[in-house]
Each structure stands twice: as C-alpha cells, then as structure tokens.
Amino acid sequence: MQRYPIYKGLEQPLSYRGLKGKYIGWGIGSLVCGLFAGGIIGAVSNLYIGVFLTTLLSGGGFGYTLYRQKKGLYNKKRDQGLFVHQNNLKI
Template sequence: MGRQYPVYKGLQRPLVFRGFKGKFIYYGVGCLLAGLVTGALVMALVNMYAGVVVLAAIIAGGLIAIAQRQKKGLSDKSRTSAVQVHRVNLTKRGKHVT
C-alpha cells in the first residue's frame, strides 16, 4: 500500500494538505499539471533538457507564488496600509456641523 498523507479538516476550518489550505490546494494541482503538460510539450518539440528546465521552473515558480499568495488569506480582500479618515456629519438643530 502506498504512502498515506494526513488531511486535516476540523469544524469551521479550511481543508489543509501539505501546508496548502482550501482553494490553494486546487491551484497547486493546476500548477503541477500545467508544468507537466508544458514540460512534456517542450521536451517533445525542442529538447529534453530544455523541457526539464521549463517543467521545474513552472512547478517551482507556481508553488512559490501560491504559497506567497496564501499568506494573504483565503479571501481576496484588499488590505491597504493607508490611514482612512471618514467624515462625521453631526446634525445640530437642522444644520450640519463639520
């Protein structure tokens, strides 16, 4: 029987597999498949060594990019570091005080 990898899924928690959470697992699988297909095409059309380089570059680059993107969280919310000031409009006897 092959190796078994633990997959953790707790209550109200995202699926975790080898450090990747939720939707990033699917992004990782897509990156692996894209690297394999592109590497195989380059191996068939150009050169075996060039294909191996392309395959390794796509897989490694994609997984690193996904890991960096995962640090921002599962949802794609914009997080600015700017200070946002909201004006408060108070009404006093029908007139706005600013």
C-alpha cells in the same frame, strides 16, 4: 418529533500538506500546467530543456501559490479612507 445531531465539521478550512482551502486546487493546477507546458516544450525542442522548464514552471507556480496563501485565505481589498454613499431616493 425525533431530533438528530448535525455534524457541522471542524469549522476550519480544508488543509492538505500545508495548503489550505482554494489553494489546494491552485497548487495542483500549477503543477499540472508546469508538467504539461514542459512536456510540450521537451517534445518540440530538447528533452533536457523540457525537464528544466518543467521544474522551473512547476516550482514557480507552486511558489506563487504559497506566496498568495501567505497573504491570506480570504484576501480582500482594504481601502482606507472615508466613503460617502449618496442617497438617491426621492420621496
């Protein structure tokens, strides 16, 4: 049987312009949602208000994405204390 080497990657999360892993999608989503909401508001009311809100919403969403990434790529709850799991099996 012939063996072939398997490339397992770099074993690091995907990274693009400082965003890592799932936060790449979060960043793109926040920019698109800010652009969409600002465009709708600009079309309904005033162009300058729409441009201002587009930059405000996109920047705020992207800032929130960077804030969440700084807390950790795989942030989990870390409850402190002693936890007792009762045994419910009857033999």
